[in-house]
Amino acid sequence: MQTKTENIIKRIVDMLLTVTLLFLMAFQVTGVELHEWIGIGMTALLILHNFLNRRWYKAVFKGRYSPYRIAVTVVNTLLLICFLITALSGMSMSAHAVPFMYGLISAMTARSLHLALSYWSFVLMGVHIGLHLRAMTAKLAGKGRIVFYSVLTAAAGAGLWLFIREKIISYMFFTTMFAFLDYDKPGWQIIVRNLLMLLFWALVGFTLGELTRKNKENKISPKALIPLACAAVIGMVLCLAAGGSSEKSFGSSGLHKAAAVSAKQSSDLPDDVSGRLDNNSTERK
Numbered sequence: 001m002q003t004k005t006e007n008i009i010k011r012i013v014d015m016l017l018t019v020t021l022l023f024l025m026a027f028q029v030t031g032v033e034l035h036e037w038i039g040i041g042m043t044a045l046l047i048l049h050n051f052l053n054r055r056w057y058k059a060v061f062k063g064r065y066s067p068y069r070i071a072v073t074v075v076n077t078l079l080l081i082c083f084l085i086t087a088l089s090g091m092s093m094s095a096h097a098v099p100f101m102y103g104l105i106s107a108m109t110a111r112s113l114h115l116a117l118s119y120w121s122f123v124l125m126g127v128h129i130g131l132h133l134r135a136m137t138a139k140l141a142g143k144g145r146i147v148f149y150s151v152l153t154a155a156a157g158a159g160l161w162l163f164i165r166e167k168i169i170s171y172m173f174f175t176t177m178f179a180f181l182d183y184d185k186p187g188w189q190i191i192v193r194n195l196l197m198l199l200f201w202a203l204v205g206f207t208l209g210e211l212t213r214k215n216k217e218n219k220i221s222p223k224a225l226i227p228l229a230c231a232a233v234i235g236m237v238l239c240l241a242a243g244g245s246s247e248k249s250f251g252s253s254g255l256h257k258a259a260a261v262s263a264k265q266s267s268d269l270p271d272d273v274s275g276r277l278d279n280n281s282t283e284r285k
Contacts, residue, residue, distance in 0.1 A: 021125055
């Protein structure tokens with residue numbers, strides 16, 4: 001049995017992980033050096049999170065696997081793999097936190113892996129949260145539950161729109177090698193944007209959890225799809241309402257932003273590491 005203190009510690013660690021992730025995905029807010037140290041903090045929290053949940057690992061090969069348990073296991077396994085690769089590739093480019101690990105993976109390979117797998121980690125983190133959302137909201141009363149999921153649905157719709165507008169899919173599937181970041185927006189807007197996108201994937205995870213669980217009649221209820229369907233409609237409406245504004249923004253300033261990111265990263269690197277990056281780029285040319 002888990003003690004009350006252990007459960008409190010778990011919840012605190014989970015909250016810290018979520019907040020840390022939001023800032024970790026806001027490179028234009030933190031800059032290179034702080035980004036690296038936040039990444040180290042995230043890695044430490046993940047180790048602690050897995051230690052606190054070590055019972056889950058002990059039970060992996062025990063008992064019957066229901067559809068819900070299969071979903072949780074697959075998501076957790078993929079999330080762990082993505083986090084490990086993201087952390088390793090990030091450390092392989094480190095110039096401040098762990099510079100002795102620089103070059104463990106070639107700079108260009110590390111950059112590509114880090115960009116793609118960080119977004120996969122972000123998406124899977126949202127799904128992971130959503131799979132446990134029912135337990136998190138178990139104490140909410142009837143009206144409170146309705147309000148909570150209504151707000152979540154609306155926020156998730158906005159998150160879907162932002163996910164599409166920011167073209168995150170292109171990062172996840174290695175079709176874009178550089179992050180197009182907006183340094184003009186206030187930091188709080190970037191964090192809120194990340195939170196809304198995370199909430200969309202949390203709703204996806206919640207829907208997956210509900211569809212893989214059976215109700216009191218021992219049946220899977222399609223009603224679980226309603227919140228996600230509503231969020232999808234909200235997202236599509238926002239995309240249509242926004243029109244070509246996002247295309248115009250990326251089309252006119254995308255290369256400038258990519259160059260700004262590259263220049264910002266290079267300017268923040270120590271001379272020896274920056275020189276090695278330049279040499280790697282020259283060799284590839």
